[in-house]
Amino acid sequence: MINPLHLRTLLEVIRRGSFAAAATQLGYTASAVSQQMASLERDSGVRLFQRSARSVAPTEAALVMARHAGKVLTDIDALLAASSRTDEGTRQELRLGIFPSLATHVLPRLLRSPEWPGLGINLHVSVGEPQQTIGGLRSGGELDVALVYQVGQSGLAWPHSLNRQWIGDDNFRVVLPAEWGIQPGSAMEAAQLSDMPWIMHHPGTSDATVIERLFASCNVHPRVAAYSDDFNATLQLASVGLGAALVPELALRSRPHNVVVLDVPEIRLARNIFALLINEHQGTRVKVFVDRLAAILQEVTGASAVDPTP
Secondary structure, three states: OOOHHHHHHHHHHHHHOOHHHHHHHHOOOHHHHHHHHHHHHHHHOOOOEEEOOOOEEEOHHHHHHHHHHHHHHHHHHHHHHHHHHHHHOOOEEEEEEEOHHHHHHOHHHHHHOOOHHHHOEEEEEEEOOHHHHHHOOOOOOOOOEEEEEEEOOOOOOOOOOOEEEEEEEEEEEEEEEHHHOOOOOOEOOHHHHOOOEEEEOOOOOHHHHHHHHHHHHOOOOOEEEEEOOOHHHHHHHHHOOOOEEEEEHHHHOOOOOOEEEEEOOOOOOEEEEEEEEOHHHOOHHHHHHHHHHHHHHHHHHHOOOOOOOO
């Protein structure tokens, strides 16, 4: 019989690309992850990884299993949540902090879904940037869960007493004004963008520092046309020709029609999205809620950023 815990570990190995990275995320040792995957291979009767002295690579069978595992685990969690509601006969209050683009493009999909009424959650939402919502998780705070992002190794910090669960990545893309005449989806080298006017984050912010270092490593030296920490404003300014910008894919879901999204292989950056939870509030329903948000995030960001239709 397949252990659901091993399926969760398999998903993390596929997401992270190695046993060691999955172990770090899950709080295991790499040896424990390897043992779990070996057990999953025995229980399923299929080979999941090609192993060599230096690396492991998932087989096609592992990728197929991972695609189905997410739904299986969600169904298991939903069954546990339903059992919990039967036992408790009450709904659970959940005070959620969430950043704007996740609140705009991911959370409403869950709230509109047929499964939402059955989760048994009374949701109270506070929309704000991570620095705001993390403060609400501290002792005596007003939040139970905060959905936050971290760009690179930026300076975002949270109390060690919180439990962190990675739920997905939101990749940045280069956008240009359509009036500049560059075709959508064009592949460009970073050097071609060097002398263009850019819309940048305000200096001194953690995101700005990461982006400045990335640009410097690509030998890109932008001429700053504007400073903006609001992606909706950034997109509107780009649409009228003010400058190029780096914008995450979630924000591109509501981009104006007259901006162009480019692929620049040297410019690779993502917002790593986490759920931060206070330990005493980690019930089954909260876990189901976070897992469903993660699944919807994957659906949204897995779609082409060139086509932002929800």
